[in-house]
Amino acid sequence: MKKIVILVDQLNSHGGIERLVAIKANYWATVFNYDVTIISTEQHNKPLIYELSNQVKFVDLAVNYQREKSYFSIGNVLKFVSNIFQIQRYILKQNPDFIIVASHIPITYFLPFLYRKAKISKEFHFSKFRINNSGFKQKVLNFIESKYDSLIVLSQEEKDFYVSKNAVVIPNPIENQIIDNGFDxxxxxxxxxxxxxxxxxxxxxxxxxxxxxxxxxxxxxxxxxxxxxxxxxxxxxxxxxxxxxxxxxxxxxxxxxxxxxxxxxxxxxxxxxxxxxxxxxxxxxxxxxxxxxxxxxxxxxxxxxxxxxxxxxxxxxxxxxxxxxxxxxxxxxxxxxxxxxxxxxxxxKYSLELIMKQWDELIFKAND
The missing domain is CATH 3.40.50.2000 (Glycogen Phosphorylase B;)
Incomplete structure (x- = not known):
């Protein structure tokens, strides 16, 4: 059984990313029968905003970054170091097969350099259309992104904005079944x-x-x-x-x-x-x-x-x-x-079944 870990900041507020994380985790656990765990950093003991299957595990590390301050502030740097050690410890103990970064969180920048056997992927839900790849900061980000096994982007046009060659196109799915009921x-x-x-x-x-x-x-x-x-x-x-x-x-x-x-x-x-x-x-x-x-x-x-x-x-x-x-x-x-x-x-063309099949073929079974 494949073990999949999804990294997020939280699942306590309404949002497109949060909804998609719940949809995918539930499908992978209940349809593919994979072992799925969602790990958050800032749930703040709040209830889950979207329902998860009882086959999906949810763990909050309670890192609780101070979002009102710079990530380079002393407090957040210390929290980041703690976050790194927590994730590394979890990887060594649980030995997952796949780790997916689903939201924009600090561990994104360090995950490729942790000791692991897992394949790692980063999802992108924003456009790089206006990003200048020639600046120093972006060159550093491009280098980090190149160390991921795959970067999940939403369209071929978006894929063309990435410097590294590890971008994979998987669109977002429609959750509800499309029924033709004679609608006029x-x-x-x-x-x-x-x-x-x-x-x-x-x-x-x-x-x-x-x-x-x-x-x-x-x-x-x-x-x-x-x-x-x-x-x-x-x-x-x-x-x-x-x-x-x-x-x-x-x-x-x-x-x-x-x-x-x-x-x-x-x-x-x-x-x-x-x-x-x-x-x-x-x-x-x-x-x-x-x-x-x-x-x-x-x-x-x-x-x-x-x-x-x-x-x-x-x-x-x-x-x-x-x-x-x-x-x-x-x-x-x-x-x-x-x-x-x-x-x-x-x-x-964007039905849940078809898009989840793409995830399975392009990510989870790509190197079987």
């Missing part, structure tokens, strides 16, 4: 949705401008924006909506624990990000038959959406083209049905 998108209300955190990289000011123009000739449509409200960027967008007198057609819906259900009530999902890595919300929308219109921003949507087949890609930051595509979508029921049907087929 044309019958849905005229609602567009946007989902994500309120952050400047999402360029929601552009979405507001798009909706301002679109709603002039399409006042029967509404835009629902989902995401945790309250931060400064949210307040900026809220004020922009008020300034443009769009309160009746742009609604802030807050965070939802049933986001796929909310998306399934709409006709289209919109994205106006400046940059993305591998936006899972596109697949979540596709899995319930909702296509996506997105700016063709670097590295993200273009790796999932097939233009005019299962969604629409718009020239990056071209607001007028985005508005025109929305108008085209609204006026063509055949286009709506085609994109909806094809989006479900697109999501099937």
């Amino acid at each position: 998108i044309v019958k849905n209300q005229n609602i567009a949705v946007a989902v994500g955190r309120f952050a400047p990289v999402k360029r929601l000011e552009k979405m507001v401008e798009i909706w301002s123009q679109f709603s002039v000739t399409n006042p029967n449509w509404k835009l629902h924006i989902f995401g945790t409200v309250g931060n400064e960027y949210y307040k900026e967008i809220e004020q922009l909506v008020i300034k443009k007198n769009l309160q009746e057609v742009i609604l802030f819906k807050g965070q939802s624990n049933t986001i796929e259900e909310e998306i399934s009530k709409a006709k289209i999902l919109l994205m106006t990000s400046e940059q993305e890595c591998f936006p899972m919300v596109i697949l979540e929308a596709n899995s319930v038959g909702i296509p996506v219109i997105s700016f063709d921003c670097p590295t993200g949507p273009r790796n999932i959406i097939h233009h005019n087949v299962d969604g629409i890609l718009v020239e990056h930051n071209n607001i007028n083209n985005f508005v025109n595509e929305l108008i085209r979508f609204d006026s063509d029921e055949n286009l709506q049905k085609k994109l909806s049907n094809n989006s479900k087929e697109n999501a099937k």
Whole structure:
């Protein structure tokens, strides 16, 4: 039986990485029957936010880095040294076959230099699109990354940004099964949705401008924006909506624990990000038959959406083209049905079973 260790900072707060760790650990333990242990550094005695199978072991080392301070502060350096010894001791005692670093934690930088027989992998959930590989700091990071057996990246485009030759492409999976239940998108209300955190990289000011123009000739449509409200960027967008007198057609819906259900009530999902890595919300929308219109921003949507087949890609930051595509979508029921049907087929390529099979073949059985 293969022994797999997954290293994380915590599993006590909602997040895409945390959810994926739980999904993968449960699958590997219950379907592949592997011995799976998750080791955290900062659980703080809080309950697990996602349910784990009783076949998955969870261990918290209680390193508890002081996140408000620099990692080079005396306290955090001492915690880091302790963390290294704890992991080394665990490796020597348990002798795992595979160690996977799933989140951005300090041990990332030292794991390749520990004594071990295990194969080690590091997952990357962010884009290296704008990273300059010629700087000294990045050269050091590139050297450390080259010492891993594999770097797990989310798309071929992302793989091309890595200097070392050990990058392996494994996308994130859709957890829910895609079921064709005769869904007809044309019958849905005229609602567009946007989902994500309120952050400047999402360029929601552009979405507001798009909706301002679109709603002039399409006042029967509404835009629902989902995401945790309250931060400064949210307040900026809220004020922009008020300034443009769009309160009746742009609604802030807050965070939802049933986001796929909310998306399934709409006709289209919109994205106006400046940059993305591998936006899972596109697949979540596709899995319930909702296509996506997105700016063709670097590295993200273009790796999932097939233009005019299962969604629409718009020239990056071209607001007028985005508005025109929305108008085209609204006026063509055949286009709506085609994109909806094809989006479900697109999501099937990222089913949990298929993606877990890739993990097994490319990582766990690669050197059998």
